[in-house]
Amino acid sequence: MTVFQPDIPPDVAEVVRHLPPDVKRSVKHAIRALSLNPDAGEPLRRAREGLWKYWVRRFRIVYTMIARTGSSALSRLATGAASTKR
Secondary structure (H helix, E strand, O other): OOOOEEEOOHHHHHHHHOOOHHHHHHHHHHHHHHHHOHHHOEEOOHHHOOOEEEEEOOEEEEEEEEOOOOEEEEEEEEEOOOOOOO
């Protein structure tokens, strides 16, 4: 089994750093889980094809997998809108 190495951009790390402790724990746990099983997320469609999403509470982790290098690049952490359906 390939373990992916998350590549978290500084702006995303800053967002995570300022989350409440319980949410921060959940996000970190989700990133670890995605490192072991990146297919746990759901592929995005249309203009964002090639990206994946994974929900953690009201936050959506959007990421891409780079299979050649065995790393997973976390491209963005965004809050889900109230009207967004899961």
